[in-house]
Amino acid sequence: MAAPAPVFDTPDPGFADLLAQRPALSLDPMAGLMLEEVPLARIAAAHGTPVWAYSAATLRRRAGMLKAALFNAGLDASIHFATKANPSLAVVNLLAGEGLGADVVSEGELHAALAAGVPASGIVFSGVGKTRGEMRRALEEDILQLNIESAEEAAILSEVAVSMGRRARCALRVNPDVDARTHAKITTGLTENKFGVPIAMAPDLYARMCAMPGLEPVGIAVHIGSQITQGVASYAAAYQRLGDLVRELRAAGHPVLRVDCGGGLGISYRDETPASPEALAGAIRAGLGGLDVRIMLEPGRWICGPAGVLLAAVVIEKQSSDRRFVILDAAMNELLRPAMYDAWHGILPVAAAAFHAPVSPADVVGPVCESSDTFARDRALPALPPESLVAFLDAGAYGASMSSTYNARPLAAEVMVDGARFALIRERQDHAALLRGQRLPDWTG
Ligand SMILES: Cc1ncc(COP(=O)(O)O)c(C=O)c1O
Numbered sequence: 001m002a003a004p005a006p007v008f009d010t011p012d013p014g015f016a017d018l019l020a021q022r023p024a025l026s027l028d029p030m031a032g033l034m035l036e037e038v039p040l041a042r043i044a045a046a047h048g049t050p051v052w053a054y055s056a057a058t059l060r061r062r063a064g065m066l067k068a069a070l071f072n073a074g075l076d077a078s079i080h081f082a083t084k085a086n087p088s089l090a091v092v093n094l095l096a097g098e099g100l101g102a103d104v105v106s107e108g109e110l111h112a113a114l115a116a117g118v119p120a121s122g123i124v125f126s127g128v129g130k131t132r133g134e135m136r137r138a139l140e141e142d143i144l145q146l147n148i149e150s151a152e153e154a155a156i157l158s159e160v161a162v163s164m165g166r167r168a169r170c171a172l173r174v175n176p177d178v179d180a181r182t183h184a185k186i187t188t189g190l191t192e193n194k195f196g197v198p199i200a201m202a203p204d205l206y207a208r209m210c211a212m213p214g215l216e217p218v219g220i221a222v223h224i225g226s227q228i229t230q231g232v233a234s235y236a237a238a239y240q241r242l243g244d245l246v247r248e249l250r251a252a253g254h255p256v257l258r259v260d261c262g263g264g265l266g267i268s269y270r271d272e273t274p275a276s277p278e279a280l281a282g283a284i285r286a287g288l289g290g291l292d293v294r295i296m297l298e299p300g301r302w303i304c305g306p307a308g309v310l311l312a313a314v315v316i317e318k319q320s321s322d323r324r325f326v327i328l329d330a331a332m333n334e335l336l337r338p339a340m341y342d343a344w345h346g347i348l349p350v351a352a353a354a355f356h357a358p359v360s361p362a363d364v365v366g367p368v369c370e371s372s373d374t375f376a377r378d379r380a381l382p383a384l385p386p387e388s389l390v391a392f393l394d395a396g397a398y399g400a401s402m403s404s405t406y407n408a409r410p411l412a413a414e415v416m417v418d419g420a421r422f423a424l425i426r427e428r429q430d431h432a433a434l435l436r437g438q439r440l441p442d443w444t445g
């Protein structure tokens with residue numbers, strides 16, 4: 001039986017509402033849907049579909065808004081873009097140009113952040129399962145800090161650092177047991193989640209870390225979840241607990257120079273009303289202000305989610321007994337979020353005329369052989385003839401970065417738009433690339 005579609009208690013926003021809330025997008029009566037000053041149809045003509053397109057102005061604007069909110073709250077803070085949200089070199093490079101560092105969770109992301117021009121001194125290495133090889137690489141590069149998630153990991157990092165004649169700057173990630181009130185699959189700050197160490201264990205472990213020969217503990221870290229849209233109460237509770245912990249650690253004579261406040265600030269995909277950067281900064285100041293600690297932030301989605309669209313072409317419309325299916329050339333292997341979290345993404349037609357045409361409910365699906373390859377159910381859409389274009393909104397975070405080549409579908413191209421210009425920032429993968437690296441043993445075939 002098909003999984004039930006998520007039920008919303010409000011009608012879907014219409015095309016005009018979706019457009020009104022996305023300043024990088026506009027409708028030109030001739031050229032159709034535009035990202036900044038570039039018609040999306042031009043990008044599709046130049047680079048084919050499916051294709052991701054990112055607005056440079058949106059990335060700059062949102063990075064600037066976050067910086068200003070922290071500065072205006074009087075916080076001594078640095079922002080480390082969570083590259084898992086979008087590790088594209090051009091995106092990370094642009095954000096590095098705005099003064100952002102990086103939060104990485106694998107050697108691959110570390111490698112990419114360095115290649116994108118982020119200085120090692122601006123890179124934090126998070127993650128619950130860093131290998132010894134990853135620790136070694138982080139120490140060789142002399143990154144800002146590694147965030148430690150367990151007593152076991154602290155012991156291994158100390159051992160690795162000693163073997164290299166080094167001391168590893170590290171922070172202890174605590175799990176504050178706070179409910180971020182987000183989707184169960186992306187909450188991280190409850191004791192049932194695998195992340196961090198329970199806050200009650202932190203004083204003892206921090207003291208032990210201070211005594212380990214290979215470690216230089218510099219602070220504490222927290223990250224309570226992603227796509228947080230229910231105000232800042234969960235953040236505020238977590239930061240209060242962190243503030244108490246800082247005081248307790250210092251009273252015991254331990255240095256605490258930095259508090260990494262994590263990421264997680266949500267965006268409006270449908271009609272969510274997430275807290276503002278100012279409210280987040282206020283929660284940080286309430287919990288940690290006046291402690292003379294350097295604040296770090298690890299936002300991903302909030303910065304790059306609204307900057308991106310996924311552009312796809314209709315392959316065919318299919319009418320079955322009681323359902324209308326719009327089958328696209330994009331699939332769950334490009335945008336996984338609907339299949340994985342029942343996530344809702346706005347879908348706009350690209351042709352100007354389609355904005356005013358009559359609509360009827362359609363299921364928007366991809367060509368992959370999985371029933372979960374469904375982007376939307378009963379979405380009000382105009383007739384979409386083969387080859388007409390549609391744009392998935394807010395696809396700049398956890399879009400391309402979660403893509404796969406399932407069904408031997410090459411990774412899509414990526415483009416960055418800046419005003420009236422645009423540039424290819426990742427070539428579409430070709431079929432030869434899919435086969436590269438594979439070998440036939442002489443005993444098959
Ligand atoms: C440790 C850590 N920091 C930062 C982030 C970025 O989260 P978001 O993209 O929701 O801001 C994540 C992902 O949830 C994370 O696990």
Ligand SMILES: N[C@@H](CCCC[NH3+])C(=O)O
Pocket residue numbers: 084186226227337341397398402
């Ligand atoms: N990938 C998820 C969020 C997980 C965040 C990573 N810690 C999403 O698309 O919403």
